[in-house]
Amino acid sequence: MGVIGYLDSVLAPLSLFLMIGYHTYVWQYFKHRQSQTTIGIDAIRRKSWFSHLEIEQATDKMGMLAVQSLRNTLMGTILTATVSILISVALAALTSNSYTQKHLFSNPIFGSQSDKIYVLKFGSASIFVSLSFLCSSMAVGYLIDANFLINAFNELSSVEHTQMVFERGFLLATIGNRTLCVAFPLIIWLFGPVAMAVSAVALVWGLHGLDFAPKLVKRNVQKPNCEL
Numbered sequence: 001m002g003v004i005g006y007l008d009s010v011l012a013p014l015s016l017f018l019m020i021g022y023h024t025y026v027w028q029y030f031k032h033r034q035s036q037t038t039i040g041i042d043a044i045r046r047k048s049w050f051s052h053l054e055i056e057q058a059t060d061k062m063g064m065l066a067v068q069s070l071r072n073t074l075m076g077t078i079l080t081a082t083v084s085i086l087i088s089v090a091l092a093a094l095t096s097n098s099y100t101q102k103h104l105f106s107n108p109i110f111g112s113q114s115d116k117i118y119v120l121k122f123g124s125a126s127i128f129v130s131l132s133f134l135c136s137s138m139a140v141g142y143l144i145d146a147n148f149l150i151n152a153f154n155e156l157s158s159v160e161h162t163q164m165v166f167e168r169g170f171l172l173a174t175i176g177n178r179t180l181c182v183a184f185p186l187i188i189w190l191f192g193p194v195a196m197a198v199s200a201v202a203l204v205w206g207l208h209g210l211d212f213a214p215k216l217v218k219r220n221v222q223k224p225n226c227e228l
Contacts, residue, residue, distance in 0.1 A: 011193035015200035019182050022204045026211050037211055070147050077173045081136035084180055088129045095122045121189050128183035136176035142169030
């Protein structure tokens, strides 16, 4: 019982530091070795695709190409925002249910039963989910503006401003997606610090397989694709 009581104060911070430290490592790797991460490869593809649009801006197919290329990203970002707000509402409903707090999570395996720990569990998960919703919502706005500006090159704004809005939308979409991923172990913390630690390790392991794909680097660098 004594050991279980201290698990929240040990495993929970370690899990959070693991996830934040991993994303800090990926960001530094992305800045210095852009072509060796999938995020960097996608950024190189977007620049090539944007340059292709700038060259072909006089054609009638430019607008349709922009709409089709941004459609999948918009749909994924909207899905992330929807899932985030639904989880936030569910956490709010669970927090207001005093019976659930006292009976559903009363087993010692769920960690400490103090009111402060409960507030910390629900609060930390709600903060990350709300941040994911905010970033995803802003990303949708930026991507819609970028789609509009791409169809009006040299009429409403400069090419540099359009590309800035375009890249900022993708950056916010990535931040919103990763923030939601980090929120899942915090939600699983409700089921105990051990479950949170296992989910954090599994999350980092899964994201590492997505963020680093050395077999794809050569092919993508040698033959850049102009489409998203």
